[in-house]
Amino acid sequence: MTALMAVLAAVFLGGLGLLVGSFLNVVIHRVPEGASVVRPRSSCPGCGSMISARDNIPVVSWLILRGRCRSCGEPIRARYPLVELATMLLWLLLGWWALAGPGDPGLLPVLLVVGSAGVALTVIDLDHHRLPNVIVLPLYPAALVGLIIAGVSSGSWPWIPALVGAVLWLVVVGLPWLVSGGRGMGFGDVKLAPVLGAVLGWAAVSAAVTGLLAAFLFGALVGLAAMIFAGAGRKTALPFGPFLLVGALIGLLAGPPLASWYAGVLG
Numbered sequence: 001m002t003a004l005m006a007v008l009a010a011v012f013l014g015g016l017g018l019l020v021g022s023f024l025n026v027v028i029h030r031v032p033e034g035a036s037v038v039r040p041r042s043s044c045p046g047c048g049s050m051i052s053a054r055d056n057i058p059v060v061s062w063l064i065l066r067g068r069c070r071s072c073g074e075p076i077r078a079r080y081p082l083v084e085l086a087t088m089l090l091w092l093l094l095g096w097w098a099l100a101g102p103g104d105p106g107l108l109p110v111l112l113v114v115g116s117a118g119v120a121l122t123v124i125d126l127d128h129h130r131l132p133n134v135i136v137l138p139l140y141p142a143a144l145v146g147l148i149i150a151g152v153s154s155g156s157w158p159w160i161p162a163l164v165g166a167v168l169w170l171v172v173v174g175l176p177w178l179v180s181g182g183r184g185m186g187f188g189d190v191k192l193a194p195v196l197g198a199v200l201g202w203a204a205v206s207a208a209v210t211g212l213l214a215a216f217l218f219g220a221l222v223g224l225a226a227m228i229f230a231g232a233g234r235k236t237a238l239p240f241g242p243f244l245l246v247g248a249l250i251g252l253l254a255g256p257p258l259a260s261w262y263a264g265v266l267g
């Protein structure tokens with residue numbers, strides 16, 4: 001890829017990521033209430049006035065309005081621009097991995113879909129301690145189509161590693177759920193796990209393994225920190241979805257390099 005193409009791809013992916021992030025804000029606030037994500041148009045939760053197109057530009061509008069509603073001056077949560085920025089950064093990162101980095105360009109569509117859903121799921125899980133079926137279940141057909149696209153574009157079909165990844169994630173996330181009787185781990189986590197495992201496994205089995213390790217390590221560290229600093233008890237339920245999703249991203253990026261480093265150490 002030439003430098004100019006890389007810059008154009010980054011601008012395109014970053015811009016699209018901002019717009020998708022803006023839509024994810026709608027998803028995050030309406031899906032848990034069972035409301036439509038298409039209509040009505042967004043309105044201020046404070047005064048109910050419709051948000052005009054010029055006040056709905058991702059990140060920029062929030063900065064121009066200094067985080068306040070144009071009509072009533074009610075503060076607009078910083079979470080809105082943060083979700084948009086996080087989605088933009090994720091799109092840039094995945095774009096780099098697939099197009100300029102070590103990854104498979106054909107995997108980019110499925111990574112962008114699962115990654116964007118992951119941003120919404122992370123925030124919803126933190127808010128409501130659940131992963132809504134309306135977001136998780138469509139990821140199954142979406143991932144299947146996405147992996148077929150990856151196979152057609154690259155000409156290689158790693159179905160077995162994808163299956164290994166899916167089963168591994170299902171078992172490792174499902175067993176604690178089964179044993180604990182649904183405490184700590186929710187059934188939503190169990191439903192999400194095979195999709196993440198399959199996509200990671202398609203990229204590399206080492207990505208699927210590293211992703212799981214990262215998810216549980218990250219979860220244990222945050223759980224420990226919550227006990228020490230926030231006085232959370234052993235029974236305090238932490239939503240596990242964000243750990244699975246962040247772990248998956250770490251696995252994708254760090255799994256194969258870690259595996260080859262480990263193989264080198266073993267000689």
Ligand SMILES: [Zn+2]
Binds near residue numbers: 049
């Ligand atoms: Zn208002």
